[in-house]
Amino acid sequence: MFGFIRPVKPELKVRELDRFKSVYCGLCHAIREQYGNFNTMFLSYDMTFMALLLNSLEESEPDVTYRRCVASPIVKKPSCNKDKGIERAADLSVLLNYHKIQDTILDEHGVKRLAANGLKTMAKHAYKKAQTKNPKEDEVMRQCLYELAQIEKSKTASLDIPADAFARLTTSVVSDDFSDYTARVLKQLFYHTGRWIYLIDACADLKDDLKTGSYNPVALRFGLDEPDLSKVREPLEITLERSLVDIYNAFQLLDVKRDYELMENIICLGMPLVTRQVLDGTYQSNGGQNRHGSL
């Protein structure tokens, strides 16, 4: 969706990196098989983290199949086979993408809006399929995004109010299949993941939003009219750090069956690194948004 959640590669073991890549491939194949090639375009590391996390709660060991794809048509790449976790991440990824496109249509004007409309038409078929399969999740997303749109429309000068709407949207990931314990922990984990993503995204978009006059909670909360975060760095850092701490503390309580170190790398190194880069303004020069490359 945004791609802020990623591991720090130099700190990974080779097998952990292989595993991350294979889950990334597995998720992509799962989306393609169920929803067609078009939807794989929106694959992101955020969703890979979600797939990894949901997969780590499954009892059965994941298998790997070597497969070719559009991105690697000659060499077969190891790809994690579809299981419940990956399938769910695939479904939700399609739902989220569609809602994101819908959001763009409402926000943007001119060419971008037209393009988004085109994308929407292309994504509609897959969305309907995912929606039929997960009607409850879709309803939560729809409701949260509606609330978010209202908050944005009224130019609410708060970080937590819009972040809460988005955070509740991400908790829709947690299905009813989990035990009460796991569901509680996962909800807390995804709530703060969503909160962090929303706020980091707002910080990263500050420059563009100020230029276009779009809603930006960070600008409104601190009364910024220049894209300079240095003066408000402290409160932003504290609030973002608190969410990271809550993610970490929730993660510790999960009974993960595998990939503990890999996910710890993402939570303890990757997310703090991105936080620092975004607040420093060095995120774009470090391969930032939309051109994050591959690991």
Added chain:
Amino acid sequence: MDPYKVLGVTPQTSDDDVKRAYRELARKFHPDNYVGNPLADLAETRMKEINEAYDMIMNARSSGGASGSAGNDSSSKTYNQSGYGSYGGGYQQSGSYSSYGSTNGGIYTQVRDAINKGNIALAEELLNREPSKTAEWHFLKGTIYYRKGWYDEARMYYMKACDMEPNNPEYRNALNMLNMGAGYGGYRPMTSMSMCDCCTTMMCMNCCCNSCCGGGC
């Protein structure tokens, strides 16, 4: 309950390593890390399990005489009792808001009660009905936001409470806690850049050396 499974060790693990595994887990699930966290009760249960498992293993080893000596056992017990065990009790007191004298009696006591019971919605409703916005009102509002994970709002209300009553230790404490991130021993994502311990560093260095030498020779 299999105590070895709880600590992630085996019956063959040495006493020292069991102790190390116990400390590592106790550091993670320490109640200080979960103050005001909606999952605090789960962490507390985990902590209890870890303590029990550790005691079980150490007791079994000392009575069976499998690998632990008598001296070792007594030291482990005192560590457990005076160490993490007592923190758990201390946390309960400091985490409970009603232990402080409430100036406005009635409504604030009720709000504190509701917060302590985890009924955040009720606490919020009670507080919103209160017309006078004192320092304590702001503090309690901040506490409610803190529980909800709305940390920016919480911080603003705590700061306001501290502005209005700069000498109140309770408000000052709450703000400091929030500013400092998790309690001591907790995870500090922004300050501790490298979670990698000595071992990993050595391994990385080893890899580098290998690749350099491999290429050169």
